[in-house]
Amino acid sequence: MPLSPDQTAEIAAARATPRMTLRAVSEGMEAHLYRAHDVLDHGFIRVIDYMGDDAAIVQAARVSYGAGTKHVSNDEGLIRYLMRHWHSTPFEMCEIKLHVKLPVFVARQWIRHRTANVNEYSARYSILDREFYIPAPDQLAAQSTVNNQGRGAVLEGAEAARVLDLLKSDAGRAFDHYEAMLADTQPDGSPQQGLARELARMNLPMNTYTQWYWKTDLHNLFHFLRLRADAHAQYEIRVYAEAIAACVKDWVPLAHAAFEDYRMGGENLSAKAVAVLKRRLAGEVVGWEESGMSKGEWREFVGVWG
Amino acid sequence: MPLSPDQTAEIAAARATPRMTLRAVSEGMEAHLYRAHDVLDHGFIRVIDYMGDDAAIVQAARVSYGAGTKHVSNDEGLIRYLMRHWHSTPFEMCEIKLHVKLPVFVARQWIRHRTANVNEYSARYSILDREFYIPAPDQLAAQSTVNNQGRGAVLEGAEAARVLDLLKSDAGRAFDHYEAMLADTQPDGSPQQGLARELARMNLPMNTYTQWYWKTDLHNLFHFLRLRADAHAQYEIRVYAEAIAACVKDWVPLAHAAFEDYRMGGENLSAKAVAVLKRRLAGEVVGWEESGMSKGEWREFVGVWG
């Protein structure tokens, strides 16, 4: 259970006190505010704040005095045009702030997206909670035999049991020792100094949960989602990206639909790939030998186009 | 008059339709929303949107589930601590979006602050308005004789009149020719092709007004204000910075007060300056020869400390 009764009460209190504003409001996003969407075994994402909506994208693109265009259909056409032609600045006019609880090894991938604002829970200042990510059985997978950075078949039987046991027992023991090093008494009750928190934390494994406030604009969020909601992303970050994407869909439905069409569902073709497709459309049979592509590239091409 | 009746009506309409939100609300900032604050002769700033308030800074610094601390006095102490120790990320959790109308030569200084999002009115796509910045008489100053990038005494009499006349007549003529080049008819009514907008604009002077949507976080805004609301900044950008600072004061009063104390009203001392002050505090008389400073540095030091 990621949330304590106190935390649940704080969230309920925050949702119980609506106030008046003159700002742009997204009803879809208001429904998400503060609520924890569970991710993995102990993680979550919570939308803490947002700025702007679909109309704000249009308004900024036009540098206009009022809000959006007169008709939603015009807004949609303009948003699709902006997405198609890689206009990034209008999408930067929307902003989102999230509270995220996530394993450290996921946080280390996530933080590589630099155009965001982050405040992480400090393990120099505070003591971490005893919470670790332990994969569900269907995610406990073997190393892929074809992809150097991917997973293959799910582990089975005794091997799966051994791995789960190791992950759980090592994490538990590491945390016991973390607490023992921090403590001002020894197990027998005699006093000790207690190791500095900034040192003791180094004993914890990378599946320890941490949490942060993370804020970014919609353009950079789409970039994050394109890379991290992608099938090649590691499962443990992909589920966070998917949970965020579901909120984005309710927040800016027009921009999200354009993103789905042009980015997530689209394809990038190289000049060589364009040439092959044009020859095929003209009725030619074109194979790897005539493509000019490497074997890996051809495999990816055939994966999409047959 | 920077705003047309249509624009004024759009702003009034935007202010007439409050809505419910669960987000953090700053009453001080709600009062500013959409309203145009006049700057220079035809410019303005308008707050279009904002995210967060003083409590949001505290909440992010603590990575907490609820909002802020229980007592405002605690919030103030923490905010001052964060500002004093150069913690930048909690201030990044607040965001502001402005609509600004400003002369091109001011926009060129402003844009050098890179950590912001900008959508500028496009003179490739649209035709600019006939509006130019003409300095007020008390701002029509001579080149400074001591500062290579500053102004000295105000121009007087015939010289001031000549300068104003040149600025006005050159701008007016340039705009007449801009329109003539764009037009699809010649002055005599016979047709012509009309020059492309992306070319015709090059004839306009740099006091032409442009406008943009500009969005940044509070940390980077404070950095902007520190440099641009400073006495060494050019007057024409300083007045924009001051107009924005007045809104920030109403938006996040605690953070603004800390900024005033530690940044705007504070001083940076070099190691050499620290040494001089310590010797003076010990009763020594220390002059330039003993300071190890250059003459320019000493002049600045004496300007503050006597």
Place this chain on the structure above:
Amino acid sequence: MPLSPDQTAEIAAARATPRMTLRAVSEGMEAHLYRAHDVLDHGFIRVIDYMGDDAAIVQAARVSYGAGTKHVSNDEGLIRYLMRHWHSTPFEMCEIKLHVKLPVFVARQWIRHRTANVNEYSARYSILDREFYIPAPDQLAAQSTVNNQGRGAVLEGAEAARVLDLLKSDAGRAFDHYEAMLADTQPDGSPQQGLARELARMNLPMNTYTQWYWKTDLHNLFHFLRLRADAHAQYEIRVYAEAIAACVKDWVPLAHAAFEDYRMGGENLSAKAVAVLKRRLAGEVVGWEESGMSKGEWREFVGVWG
């Protein structure tokens, strides 16, 4: 002529003094160092410094102790893989520094690329040169009738002559008045105070030339080139992008070739476009009505695929 004899001598001196280094060296780039490549009527680009080469990209991607792989063919394959899968960080490991002379209206487009370092010649501090961009006759084009931000046919005859005359005379007069306002004497020789440089500059038109040092990494440079060397970019910035691209080709030939194949020569397909192409490859005739695309989108699609 963009360069004075003094400047030419400084460049020759810089090229006459080779020194020893243990750093990665790109012979192709050494040939460009300091030399001015003319752009437009008075502009140029000059490569002032660079960091890294193709092998440095590979080295960083592998976090290796030595340089690159053993075989160039391996480097090429890895670089193409990185480009195909949008790995940006290895390309960020190369850096370039340019000295650029360019019209102000071009500089205003260019500066929108924020992930770069810029030092611009200061017109608060210094007096600008009397140099303006005047389009060559074959670039003096009418407004496009189909593209709101593009040009159409070249102007002809009397209209072209009128436009050229206006651009030249307005720029010349504006510069005369700039000098007159700055001067410490009036035309009749009697003294005057002289307007501050930071004010006088506002009288100059946007085709005035400025110059800057501009430094960026290879990933962000490729992004700049993709947008600015594109056929939809304004001609006056495209020629700068093309001049830079020619240097990049000599600097990092493998990375440049991958960029050409995957970015400049490639195509982005939306999910809708993928669906249409797959149906066409299966022998179906698919027109606009069945595509689900807007008219503008379909026009762009047909422009590529027929």
Place this chain on the structure above:
Amino acid sequence: MPLSPDQTAEIAAARATPRMTLRAVSEGMEAHLYRAHDVLDHGFIRVIDYMGDDAAIVQAARVSYGAGTKHVSNDEGLIRYLMRHWHSTPFEMCEIKLHVKLPVFVARQWIRHRTANVNEYSARYSILDREFYIPAPDQLAAQSTVNNQGRGAVLEGAEAARVLDLLKSDAGRAFDHYEAMLADTQPDGSPQQGLARELARMNLPMNTYTQWYWKTDLHNLFHFLRLRADAHAQYEIRVYAEAIAACVKDWVPLAHAAFEDYRMGGENLSAKAVAVLKRRLAGEVVGWEESGMSKGEWREFVGVWG
């Protein structure tokens, strides 16, 4: 020993092949290139490449055609002026690329500096080495009793021994299990699938060593050094900052000296602190009650000024 014989040989080979360049060369930095400077028990920093020198800072500030000024004393004065007045862009014209080996918990602090380029060794793709940071006895400190994020007295006797034993045994066991989970055989030699590397890594503790290529410009490096070479930074990152600072001193001695004087050795005073100092300089005795400062602020003030 952080380097294997192969790695040592690669470094020697890189240092054995000087080449000619026309670029700016810093002799002080050439002496550092590729060499590993040991940090902590298994870490290092190595300078892999650099761009620019002191003269390049001056050249960019002046947007000049040649290199620097005629006299080093002029360069020094200008560099000090730029540093004193917070001109950041000229310092951005120098760039450095480092290869760093560091514990994960240090990497997590380091990466918070976002304006840098990073390529980290991938534990999805590769298997990590069996190397952990174990503090030296004089760094094994208790939690500070006055600073929530600092250390106090060094642990002694049995407690120190217990902590070292826990850190070593937990890290060793975690790595044994990491290898066991990855292996394609069980300890008894019978085959198993082997857990995916991207999952197995989560069992490793945060004192595991990782490595990366890290590239940044001199302005942002100075900012990093100011925060991380500071006495309040955690020891384990401070020693990296100090090792880098020693290289910077040899690379750009004038800029480094200005940085030392204005940033590392300087002091920031709030408006309140300025007021107190001015009253003291005028002979008044001013204590906490009259200062308007909080107790924490006053303690810091007295720490410097008595």
